[in-house]
Amino acid sequence: MKIGRAALLLIAVLLALGACGGGEDTLVVYSGRTENLIGPLLEQFSNESGIAVEVRYDDSANLALLIEQEGDRSPADVFISQSPGAIGFLAGKGLLAPIPEDVLGRVPAQFRNASGLWVGMSGRVRTIVYNPELIDESELPASVFELTDVAFRGKVGLAPENGSFQDFVTAMREIHGDQATLSWLEGMAANDAQSYAKNSAIVEAVGRGEVPIGLVNHYYNLRAIAEDPETVTRNYFFPDGDIGSLLIATAIGKLSSSDDSEAADELIAFMLGQSAQTFFSQETLEYPLISGVAPSPLLPGLEDIGAATYDFDDLGGGLERTKELIGQSGLEGG
Amino acid sequence: MGSRAASSATHGGAFVRWLAVAIALLFLFPIGYLIWGTATLGTELGPTVTSRSTLLPLWNSLRLAVMTTLACAGIGTVLAFLVARTDLPGRRIWRVVLPLPLAVPSFVGATSLLAAFGPGALIPFVPRLDGYWGAFLVLTFLSYPYVYLPVLARLRATSPALEEASQLLGGGRRRTFFKVLFPQIRTSVVAGSLLVFLYVLSDFGAVALLRYNAITRAIFAARLFDRSTALTLGLMLALLALVVAASQRLITTARVSVTEAKVRQVRYQLGNYRAGALVATFVPILVGLLSPILVFLFWIFRSPATVGVGYGGWGDDLGFLAEPLLNSAGAALVAAAVAVLVVLPVSYVGARGRGWLPAAVTSAVSSVFALPGLVVALALVFWAIQAPESLAGVYQTFPLLILAYVLHFGAQSMQASQAAISDLPAGLDEVARTLGADRRRRFLTVDLPLIRPGMVAGAGLVLLSTLKELPATLLLAPIGFQTLATKIWGAAEDGFFAEVGIVSLVLVVLSAALTWLVVLRRPAAELLET
Numbered sequence: 011m012k013i014g015r016a017a018l019l020l021i022a023v024l025l026a027l028g029a030c031g032g033g034e035d036t037l038v039v040y041s042g043r044t045e046n047l048i049g050p051l052l053e054q055f056s057n058e059s060g061i062a063v064e065v066r067y068d069d070s071a072n073l074a075l076l077i078e079q080e081g082d083r084s085p086a087d088v089f090i091s092q093s094p095g096a097i098g099f100l101a102g103k104g105l106l107a108p109i110p111e112d113v114l115g116r117v118p119a120q121f122r123n124a125s126g127l128w129v130g131m132s133g134r135v136r137t138i139v140y141n142p143e144l145i146d147e148s149e150l151p152a153s154v155f156e157l158t159d160v161a162f163r164g165k166v167g168l169a170p171e172n173g174s175f176q177d178f179v180t181a182m183r184e185i186h187g188d189q190a191t192l193s194w195l196e197g198m199a200a201n202d203a204q205s206y207a208k209n210s211a212i213v214e215a216v217g218r219g220e221v222p223i224g225l226v227n228h229y230y231n232l233r234a235i236a237e238d239p240e241t242v243t244r245n246y247f248f249p250d251g252d253i254g255s256l257l258i259a260t261a262i263g264k265l266s267s268s269d270d271s272e273a274a275d276e277l278i279a280f281m282l283g284q285s286a287q288t289f290f291s292q293e294t295l296e297y298p299l300i301s302g303v304a305p306s307p308l309l310p311g312l313e314d315i316g317a318a319t320y321d322f323d324d325l326g327g328g329l330e331r332t333k334e335l336i337g338q339s340g341l342e343g344g
Numbered sequence: 345m346g347s348r349a350a351s352s353a354t355h356g357g358a359f360v361r362w363l364a365v366a367i368a369l370l371f372l373f374p375i376g377y378l379i380w381g382t383a384t385l386g387t388e389l390g391p392t393v394t395s396r397s398t399l400l401p402l403w404n405s406l407r408l409a410v411m412t413t414l415a416c417a418g419i420g421t422v423l424a425f426l427v428a429r430t431d432l433p434g435r436r437i438w439r440v441v442l443p444l445p446l447a448v449p450s451f452v453g454a455t456s457l458l459a460a461f462g463p464g465a466l467i468p469f470v471p472r473l474d475g476y477w478g479a480f481l482v483l484t485f486l487s488y489p490y491v492y493l494p495v496l497a498r499l500r501a502t503s504p505a506l507e508e509a510s511q512l513l514g515g516g517r518r519r520t521f522f523k524v525l526f527p528q529i530r531t532s533v534v535a536g537s538l539l540v541f542l543y544v545l546s547d548f549g550a551v552a553l554l555r556y557n558a559i560t561r562a563i564f565a566a567r568l569f570d571r572s573t574a575l576t577l578g579l580m581l582a583l584l585a586l587v588v589a590a591s592q593r594l595i596t597t598a599r600v601s602v603t604e605a606k607v608r609q610v611r612y613q614l615g616n617y618r619a620g621a622l623v624a625t626f627v628p629i630l631v632g633l634l635s636p637i638l639v640f641l642f643w644i645f646r647s648p649a650t651v652g653v654g655y656g657g658w659g660d661d662l663g664f665l666a667e668p669l670l671n672s673a674g675a676a677l678v679a680a681a682v683a684v685l686v687v688l689p690v691s692y693v694g695a696r697g698r699g700w701l702p703a704a705v706t707s708a709v710s711s712v713f714a715l716p717g718l719v720v721a722l723a724l725v726f727w728a729i730q731a732p733e734s735l736a737g738v739y740q741t742f743p744l745l746i747l748a749y750v751l752h753f754g755a756q757s758m759q760a761s762q763a764a765i766s767d768l769p770a771g772l773d774e775v776a777r778t779l780g781a782d783r784r785r786r787f788l789t790v791d792l793p794l795i796r797p798g799m800v801a802g803a804g805l806v807l808l809s810t811l812k813e814l815p816a817t818l819l820l821a822p823i824g825f826q827t828l829a830t831k832i833w834g835a836a837e838d839g840f841f842a843e844v845g846i847v848s849l850v851l852v853v854l855s856a857a858l859t860w861l862v863v864l865r866r867p868a869a870e871l872l873e874t
Contacts, residue, residue: 038823044834046654046843067826067834068818071568072718076819079725085740085823099568171565207552210839211455218464220472233839238646293653330569337397342557342565 036062037273040077041090042070043260047294048090055280061273070096070173077265078103087268088277090131090260093173095180095329097261101127107266109278116282116300121259130259131281132290133297134227135315136178137255138246139213144222150246154225154254158197167204167212167224170341174209174227174258180332182253188335195339205341217243227258232295232308247315255315259299361701364693367686368705371712371751375582377723381575392576401559402580408479408551408558409544415484416540419628420491421533425521426621428499430612438625439496440860443804445632446489447855449812449829451549452848453486454478455836456639457631458553466642478554483544485632490543490805491536493863494760497801498532498767500609501794507610517612531766532798535759538592539805542585542714542755549814560716567718578719585714589707589755637852643845654835655843665828665850672811672827673854675742679749680757680807680862684799686750687758694758695766706758713755717815720752724820741822748816753809757802764798765791804863811855828854 041048045067056063066073066086074096077084089106091097100106101123108126121130138150145165151157157166169175183191204221206212212224213234228245235241248254262281264274280286287298297305297312305311336342382389392398426432427439445453454473459465462472473481502525510520548560559577566574614621647657655664687709694706712720724747728739738744768791776786812829821827828851835843 044837046834046840047838050653064823066818066821066823067830069837072815072819075568075722076725079722080729083729083736083739096568171561205555207555210836211458211553213839214455214458218458218462220462220464230839236647237643237839237841239648240646333565333569342561 035270036064037087037270037277038085039063039065039088039090039277040073040086041065041067042073042092042096043067043090050293051281051286051289052277054285055277059273059276059280061276063277074099077105081105082267084265084267086265087270087274088262088264090262091128092260093177094128094130094259094261095173095177097128097263098123099329100265101125101263105266106263107268107271109264110275113275113279113282118299121299123263128261128263129278129282130299131262132260132287132294133257133299133312134174134229134260135247135255135257135297135312136174137226137228137231138248139216139224139226139231139243140246141216141219141222141243143242144219147244147246150223152249153252154248155194157203157223157225158194158201160201162201162223164202164204165222166198166201167206167215167221168198168341169206169208169212169226170336172208175225176329176332176336177258178225178253178256179336180328181256183328183332183335185253188331192335192339195335195341199340203341213243217241225254228309229295247310249315257297257312260296360689360692361697363689364697364705365701367690368708371709371754373727374712374715374720374723374751375579375586377726378575378579378582378719381726382572382579385572385575389576392573393580397562398559398573398577398580401557401562401577402584404476404557405545405551405559405581406584408476408483408556409541411480412483412487412544413537413541415480416488416491417533417537419484419488420536421495421529423488423625423628424492424495424499425525426614426625428496429525429609430614430621431618432614432621432625433618438629440856441629441633442625443489443493443808443859443863444852444856445486445628446805446808447811447852447859448486448632448636448848449549449814449832449851450483450486450547451553451836452832452844453632453636454482454550454553455844456636456848457482459639459642460635466639473554475554475556479551479556479558481631482550482554483547485628486550487540487543488628488632489808490539490756491533493801493804494532494536494763494798495529497760497797498529498763501764501767501797502528502609504610511610528767532760532763534592535763538589538710539713539756539759541588542710545581545585545714546716548716548718563716563719578715581714581716582711585711586707589710590703592706592710593703633852637849640845640849643841644849647842654840655846657842660842662846665831665847668826668828668831668847669850669854671825672829672851673858675745675749675817675827676807676810676858677862679746679753679810680803682746683750683754683757683806684761684803687754687802688761688799691758691761691765694762695768706762709758710755712751713753715752717752717813718819721748721816721819724748724751724816740820742825745816745820745822745825748820749806749810749813752813752816753806756805756809757799760798760802760805761795764795768794800863804859807858807862808855811851811858 039052052063052065055061070092073089074091077086077089077100089097089100106127109129111126114122114126114129117130122128140150151159179191179195182194206215209226209230212226213230215221216224217234231243231245234243262278264271264278268274282300284303287300287303290296291298291303291305295306295308297309423442427435427442432438457473461467461470506524507520510524515524546560548564551558552561559581563574563577566577645658690705690709694702724744728744772790773786776790781789814829814833817827817830818833828847831847832844832851835847
């Protein structure tokens with residue numbers, strides 16, 4: 011009996027030690043995008059370039075915290091962020107190094123940092139997810155500002171602590187001003203908007219009919235349909251460049267502490283190349299950000315929805331104020 | 345009493361005390377980080393501590409923790425009693441299955457139970473799980489094993505003599521249970537309850553998904569752009585845990601008789617209560633284990649196995665699970681073994697020491713368990729990065745990861761062993777001492793066999809907690825080291841439900857296998873012998 015247990019332990023230790031490899035000449039990526047949405051690309055890059063890549067996956071904000079705490083000693087060379095907020099935070103702390111001009115230039119100016127510290131990789135559009143069994147598409151509003159109307163009382167789900175919701179609020183502040191934004195947030199709180207933990211939880215809740223409408227990214231309902239073809243919920247895009255249909259970029263940048271800056275540049279260039287952009291468009295159903303790659307036929311074209319764009323440059327810096335306003339509005343927690 | 349024996353005992357005692365203090369200091373690293381962070385950020389504590397946006401979540405967490413603890417204390421104790429001491433049908437199967445809800449990560453438990461119960465869910469004719477009641481129910485059915493496992497271990501070591509005497513004297517079953525048996529297991533009930541209390545305080549996954557405004561939600565919301573608030577709230581949580589853990593000693597009981605596990609225990613006939621007892625045993629399994637499993641299967645089978653990225657559904661290749669499976673098993677076994685050994689001196693001092701020291705060392709260890717895993721992980725990052733260059737090689741290696749697990753979950757093995765040690769009869773040790781046995785020999789031949797069920801129960805708790813651990817694994821594991829839990833997290837984050845389902849299923853099966861192997865196999869073999 012005792013020998014069995016000791017042997018088990020020994021095996022465990024050996025296994026664990028075996029997993030502790032990690033050579034010197036590898037490119038270390040901290041990725042806020044999950045493995046399913048970026049892993050195949052990193053593997054492809056590694057095969058094509060001969061550069062070994064190792065990845066740490068976690069939530070973008072947690073990884074930004076980690077990198078900040080690691081400072082100069084960070085093992086990471088590249089940071090991939092699911093939203094401009096987290097990577098903007100690192101840019102603001104002076105922890106990122108500029109990306110070469112020719113790579114930056116592949117992406118429209120509003121989806122990259124003016125100092126070239128990070129660049130957008132793929133786009134997600136803010137949208138309404140709705141349950142057609144509870145509300146007809148014709149009843150959905152033309153602007154996100156109309157959701158404070160009494161007709162939508164208690165009917166809207168949102169995720170005030172979610173990064174992309176906060177990025178959207180920051181953009182709203184920049185375009186419409188703090189006062190209008192605070193009024194909207196307070197209006198939503200007064201209209202009994204329902205707070206959820208995250209986007210996928212909202213799509214699930216709308217599917218169950220807990221709330222007829224949710225404010226999310228376009229990605230999540232497409233994912234829900236891929237999981238379950240019988241999914242009833244649908245996306246609805248606010249028309250005419252309304253801020254409610256804002257295009258938010260996922261982003262990549264390299265650390266100033268990186269000891270392998272050239273390999274980092276190579277990876278970033280790869281992510282803005284044809285094959286990676288096609289992967290984002292066809293496999294993860296996001297909007298490609300370089301010209302010449304078309305979005306998936308499952309998605310409406312950006313021109314068709316008139317997605318709002320916004321220069322995400324000082325999003326990281328602006329987020330503190332955004333959080334203050336959200337806190338002030340009483341949307342959080344309740 | 346020879347003076348030589350007395351002086352050697354004092355020496356050994358001093359050594360154990362110093363060891364316990366050193367270990368307790370290690371457990372204070374997370375709080376040290378919170379204090380340092382709060383101080384250097386120049387936080388004005390006053391406004392944060394007294395604002396409504398702090399006090400409300402704190403109060404919410406507190407009342408949720410208290411109510412969940414009471415519920416788990418009741419459920420865990422009753423289940424342990426039914427399984428260990430009655431003729432409950434199928435008790436050998438129940439015994440293996442009952443600890444398993446602890447293996448379900450709370451965010452997975454909440455997601456799957458939301459998909460299972462409520463209007464629009466798979467079982468639509470019940471109220472929706474939401475807010476306080478939702479969090480209470482979900483956390484209760486996922487956390488009762490914190491009480492169940494230590495109490496089960498304790499029930500196996502009580503001396504049957506008192507119960508037999510009570511029954512012979514016409515005490516009746518109810519009277520025997522409350523007057524004779526319960527005082528003997530009370531230390532374990534309290535120890536397990538404290539674990540539930542601390543765990544509920546630390547939980548983020550379930551409360552966030554069930555839309556309950558707990559303090560961990562406020563900490564997470566503030567973590568990136570309002571660091572001083574996040575750190576202050578973390579510190580408040582840690583201080584609350586310290587106070588509660590220190591006051592645990594006020595309600596624990598004096599030593600009572602124990603016996604070695606081989607003695608045949610009194611087994612009560614359920615008689616007319618048999619059906620009711622079966623239902624009572626089945627409900628926690630139904631909610632905490634079967635419902636999530638059925639939802640996992642639903643997610644797996646509803647998906648067409650044709651989707652591009654990720655696990656697509658039934659029939660898709662499962663090879664991607666092999667490495668995470670081995671990593672999970674290895675990390676959990678090592679963490680469980682190390683945690684049990686590391687906290688043993690603290691458990692001893694906690695159970696045997698006098699004065700303020702026992703309360704100080706045990707509450708230092710306990711307090712870490714109340715912190716969200718992210719805070720514990722960031723604290724270790726902070727200290728590892730501050731460490732001199734020569735130690736830099738430790739950063740993000742397997743030993744550091746194990747340290748994170750041990751610091752976070754050490755409270756579990758400590759509570760379980762401490763309960764066992766404090767129930768050791770004092771006379772036994774003195775007899776052995778009179779017979780000239782030295783401290784080491786007394787520990788190995790007298791104490792160890794008696795406290796082993798408690799230690800093994802503690803190892804089981806750490807094992808299950810490590811299997812589902814997320815924040816420290818994500819931040820501190822050697823790069824590329826993925827576990828089943830991190831796989832589940834990645835899949836859940838972007839709505840890959842079929843993948844969440846299959847990996848969760850594998851995690852539950854692995855948990856069952858390891859729990860049986862480590863915690864339950866021996867007792868089962870003994871049962872067959874008797």
